[in-house]
Amino acid sequence: MNRAGVAAVKEQAGRKPVKRYSRRQLRSWLTGYLFVMPVILGLLVFTAYPMLTSLYYSFTKYDVLSPPRWIGLKNYERLIEDPTFWTSVSVTLQYTLIAVPLGLVLSGLLSVLLNRALRGISIYRALFYIPVIVPTVATAVLFADLYNVRYGIVNAILRSVGLPEYTWITRPETALPAVIVMGLWTIGGSSIVWLAGLRSIPPYLYDAAAVDGAGPIRRLWHITLPMLTPVIFLNLVLGIIASLQVFTQVYVLTNGGPANSTLFLMLNIFREGFDHFRMGYASAMSWVLFLATLLITLVVFKTSNRWVYYEGDRI
Numbered sequence: 491m492n493r494a495g496v497a498a499v500k501e502q503a504g505r506k507p508v509k510r511y512s513r514r515q516l517r518s519w520l521t522g523y524l525f526v527m528p529v530i531l532g533l534l535v536f537t538a539y540p541m542l543t544s545l546y547y548s549f550t551k552y553d554v555l556s557p558p559r560w561i562g563l564k565n566y567e568r569l570i571e572d573p574t575f576w577t578s579v580s581v582t583l584q585y586t587l588i589a590v591p592l593g594l595v596l597s598g599l600l601s602v603l604l605n606r607a608l609r610g611i612s613i614y615r616a617l618f619y620i621p622v623i624v625p626t627v628a629t630a631v632l633f634a635d636l637y638n639v640r641y642g643i644v645n646a647i648l649r650s651v652g653l654p655e656y657t658w659i660t661r662p663e664t665a666l667p668a669v670i671v672m673g674l675w676t677i678g679g680s681s682i683v684w685l686a687g688l689r690s691i692p693p694y695l696y697d698a699a700a701v702d703g704a705g706p707i708r709r710l711w712h713i714t715l716p717m718l719t720p721v722i723f724l725n726l727v728l729g730i731i732a733s734l735q736v737f738t739q740v741y742v743l744t745n746g747g748p749a750n751s752t753l754f755l756m757l758n759i760f761r762e763g764f765d766h767f768r769m770g771y772a773s774a775m776s777w778v779l780f781l782a783t784l785l786i787t788l789v790v791f792k793t794s795n796r797w798v799y800y801e802g803d804r805i
Contacts, residue, residue, distance in 0.1 A: 548773035558770065565774035575775065577750050578758035581666065585754065586733040589670045594725055597677040598718075601684030615685070618678035630742035633672045634659070659744050662751035669740060669752055673733075680725045687721035688714075719798040727790055734783050755779055 548565055550558035569575050604615050621629070636643050637658035645655040658668040691714065699709050737756035740746065746753040746761070755775070763772030 544773040544776055547770050548777050550770045552770040552773075553767045554769050555767065561770070565771050566778075568771065569774060569778065574750070574753070574758065578753045578755040581751070581753055582734060582736070582755045584666065585670060585673075585736060586730060589673050590726065590729040590733050592670070593674060593677050593680060593729055594722065596674060597680035597725065598684050598722075600677060600681040601688055604681060604685055605688045615682070619682060620678070622676050622679040626738040627742055629672065629675060630739040633668075633675070633739075634743055637668055660748055662749045665744055665748060665751045669736075669743065672739060672743065673736075680729070683721055683725055684718070687718045691717045716799045720800060723790075723794050723798045727787060730786055730790065731783060734779065734786075 547558055549560060549562055551561050551564075552558035600618065604611065604618065608614075635641075637645075639645060639655065639657050639660070642658075644658065648655055656664055658664050695713050695717075696709055699713060704712070735756055736754045737760065740752050740754050740757055741760070744752045746757050756779070759772050759775045759779070762768045762775065
C-alpha cells in the first residue's frame with residue numbers, strides 16, 4: 491500500500507462514527523418538543539418580550555399615546571430626586587422587615603399546633619388553608635368591612651372590652667399595621683410547608699436525644715430548628731419576593747393612602763404608568779424593583795450555606 495493509501499486509512503480510523511437516529515427516536519423527540527412548545531412560546535411572548543420591551547421603555551419618554559422618544563438615563567436620574575419614589579421604597583421595606591419575620595414565626599407556631607395528633611385535625615388544616623385560595627380582592631373587601639369605623643367587627647370587639655376605637659385604614663399611624671395584619675391572613679400556606687418539614691423529621695432523633703438527657707429546649711434548638719432550616723429558607727425567599735410585590739390588596743383597601751402611608755412600590759409603578767401615563771418612568775421603577783428583588787434573593791441564597799442544613803449535613 492502506498493503512502494496515500496496509508497494516510498487515508500489512518501484518517502478514516504481517526505474519524506468518529508456518525509451516530510444515526512432511528513425514526514422512532516426522532517418522532518419521540520418531535521413529540522416532546524411539540525408538547526413543551528406552548529410553554530416556550532408563552533414564556534417568549536408573555537414574559538421575555540414584555541421584559542425586553544419595558545427595558546427599552548425605561549430609557550425613553552413614553553406616554554402610551556405617542557411613540558417613545560429616547561432620553562437615555564434621565565428616568566433613572568429622576569428616580570434619585572423623586573421623594574414619592576423613596577416614600578414607596580420606605581413603605582415597601584417597612585412592610586418586608588415586619589411582615590416577613592412575623593409571618594415566619596406565626597406560621598411556624600401554627601404548624602406546631604396543626605402537627606398534633608388530634609381527632610379531626612385534617613379539618614383544621616383545611617380551614618387554615620382556605621384563606622390562601624380566596625381571591626385577593628375578596629380578602630381586601632372583607633378586611634375593609636372588618637376595619638370599618640361604624641360597623642367593623644374589630645372596633646366592636648374593642649368596644650366590648652372597654653378599649654378605644656381606631657380608624658384603622660384612615661390614619662397614617664395605623665394604616666400600614668392594618669395592611670400587615672391583613673397579610674397574615676394567608677399564613678396557612680406557609681404553615682403547610684412548615685408542617686411538611688415537621689413531619690419529615692425522623693422520630694429516632696428525638697428518641698436518641700431523650701436518652702442522652704436532652705430537654706425540650708435542647709431538642710428544639712439542636713434537632714427541630716436545624717432540620718427545618720430548608721423550610722425556613724424556602725418560606726423566607728418566597729415571603730421576601732411576595733412582600734416586595736404587594737399591590738392588589740393595598741389598591742383595593744387603601745389605594746396608597748392616607749398621606750401615602752401605604753404607597754407600596756408596585757402601586758406607585760401602577761400610578762405612574764396607568765394614571766399619569768408616564769410609562770417610561772414606570773418601566774424604570776419596575777427595573778429597579780426587579781434588580782432589588784434579584785439582589786436581595788441572591789444575598790439570601792449566598793448566605794444560606796451558613797445556616798441551612800440539608801439531609802446528610804452534620805448538625
